[in-house]
């Protein structure tokens with residue numbers, strides 16, 4: 082399998098090259114040159130496999146330059162860290178099914194991809210004798226999942242900047258209680274935007290970037306999308322066994338369009354998803370795009386589902402590539418139009434195509450809280466606010482002739498304050514985290530000053 086960029090200037094990359102490149106050198110995003118379709122008889126065979134074996138069957142079709150035994154080993158180690166024997170169990174609650182994606186080490190679905198990416202990076206670096214220093218800024222979930230993805234790995238150090246005192250207490254503790262030698266937590270005296278601007282500036286210093294072999298783990302890496310494709314197959318096999326249905330719908334709480342794009346690829350590969358349901362909070366650029374063809378930027382609102390407080394979805398360009406018939410020049414024109422006018426326009430035919438593939442809606446914080454409260458009352462099951470956005474939208478727009486699966490993207494205890502607002506009590510952390518507050522910490526408080534942070538990185542880089 083070869084990889085190419087959505088902007089047409091990068092072609093013929095191997096899987097290894099695509100993962101190590103991250104963002105394509107021409108500014109686009111990397112995609113496989115073709116999508117393998119899995120025939121129904123083969124799907125039947127895959128439906129019998131436990132999660133890690135299924136993951137191998139899917140991922141090996143894309144990662145064709147890794148020897149099978151090595152790839153198997155990478156995948157097994159990635160999902161050994163999950164606390165549930167089924168990795169992503171499907172649970173029936175009331176009128177719908179919930180696919181729990183939060184049994185990984187940081188209790189959020191980002192672990193599904195970042196556990197895999199961390200092991201892949203280590204494998205590639207050991208093979209090539211190279212090293213990597215990962216730099217990232219986080220407002221919460223991604224930072225902790227990235228740290229748990231690479232802690233203790235050889236040839237990799239990771240530096241994660243978070244705004245001091247401005248991430249949730251659990252998210253902060255999840256990061257700062259990782260004391261491995263290769264993990265560096267920097268608490269910035271500033272905001273998340275300051276932290277992000279500093280990271281951008283550091284990556285902009287090309288000599289520094291080269292000297293320290295800087296790398297990123299952001300959501301545009303193809304390996305992250307790839308790992309997420311697997312659970313759409315898994316969800317389908319479980320819901321098909323439970324209902325005998327021939328198709329289903331799946332609701333995905335969306336921010337960067339990464340998770341739902343993985344669903345789009347799974348659908349292209351043969352998973353019978355009737356419609357992908359895109360759920361947003363009040364940051365609704367993506368649901369406006371689907372319902373009205375209006376992809377225009379607005380200001381970011383802070384919501385109770387903060388991991389979806391995003392206006393410019395970094396993975397959207399991948400979908401755009403398919404919508405524009407794989408024509409890189411049209412992708413470039415559309416992206417240029419967006420950076421100039423802060424909006425993109427679509428023809429009625431394109432809008433029709435989008436609506437044939439997706440349903441969508443947005444919900445505000447009030448509806449999110451009400452959904453958590455009512456669902457808890459009806460079923461006893463506690464939704465986290467991101468999952469609640471997906472449940473509210475799924476119930477609103479799905480076709481009731483087909484079973485509905487809702488992705489649960491975080492454990493409710495991770496967003497205990499919002500949950501407490503809805504049901505009057507904060508859910509308990511799972512036992513592995515009950516002693517979180519009393520663990521040793523490793524964190525450096527540092528001024529929001531690029532020069533200071535660069536010299537810290539230089540002193541601690543591998």
Ligand SMILES: *Cc1c(COP(=O)(O)O)cnc(C)c1O
Pocket residue numbers: 189190191222223300334335336337338339340341388389467490491
């Ligand atoms: C990151 C995240 C999302 C959004 O996922 P995207 O791939 O960015 O669309 C939803 N819920 C939680 C809990 C997250 O951490």
